Amino acid sequence: MNSSVLPLAHTRAWIAASVLLLAAVVYFSLAPLGPKVPMPENFDKLEHALAYTCLAVWFTGLLARSHYWKIVVALAALGLLIEILQHVMAMGRVADPWDMAANGVGIAVGVALAALSTGGWALRVEAWLNRN
Numbered sequence: 001m002n003s004s005v006l007p008l009a010h011t012r013a014w015i016a017a018s019v020l021l022l023a024a025v026v027y028f029s030l031a032p033l034g035p036k037v038p039m040p041e042n043f044d045k046l047e048h049a050l051a052y053t054c055l056a057v058w059f060t061g062l063l064a065r066s067h068y069w070k071i072v073v074a075l076a077a078l079g080l081l082i083e084i085l086q087h088v089m090a091m092g093r094v095a096d097p098w099d100m101a102a103n104g105v106g107i108a109v110g111v112a113l114a115a116l117s118t119g120g121w122a123l124r125v126e127a128w129l130n131r132n
Contacts, residue, residue, distance in 0.1 A: 003064075004063050004064055004066075004067035004070065005062060005063060005064075006062060006063065006064055006120060006122060006123055007123075008062070008122055008123065008126060009126050009130075010126065014062055014122055018058065018059070018062065021055070021058060022055075022078070025051060025055065025078075026078075026082065029082045029086070029093075030082065030085055030086065030089065030091070030093065031091075032091045032092045032093075033092045033093065042098075044099070044102075045098060045099065045101075045102040046102070048079075048099050048102035048103050048106060049102045049103070049105045049106035049109070050106060051103075051106060052075055052079065052102070052103045052104075052105075052106025052107050052110065053106040053107075053109045053110040053113070054106075054110070055075055055078075055106075055107075055110065056071060056072075056075060056106065056107045056109070056110020056111050056113075056114065057110045057113055057114060057118050057121075059071045059074075059075070060110065060111060060113075060114030060118065060119045060120075060121075061114075061118065061119070061120060061121035061122040061125075062122050065114075065115070065119055065120075068111055068114065068115075068119075071107075071111065072107055072111060075103070075107050076100075076103065076104065076107060079099070079100055079103035079104075080100060083095040083096065083097075083099060083100055
């Protein structure tokens with residue numbers, strides 16, 4: 001197994017869950033918008049930041065700290081790709097450079113949380129599951 005992935009007992013399950021998580025983010029980022037729900041202006045930037053914080057926390061739970069930079073690069077690339085696809089697909093979504101900025105803030109917050117406390121959380125979950 002890749003040395004960047006933590007020594008998890010259920011690596012395949014974690015990878016499958018990661019693929020499903022990424023698929024959900026891509027789907028909800030590209031699917032045509034439903035009925036317009038009134039929201040405060042730029043509320044979507046908070047949604048972007050929260051989504052990418054969650055993604056960063058998720059992946060920092062699975063990878064060794066020395067490989068967090070890969071998470072930063074991969075999530076930034078994902079956000080950029082989604083913005084490009086939103087523009088190209090022209091299905092009611094609008095590409096916005098401020099969305100990329102919000103994604104970057106979310107990634108930074110998620111990696112900072114990992115550095116402070118949440119990094120490697122999947123090992124702790126597996127240890128907890130093995131005790132019960």
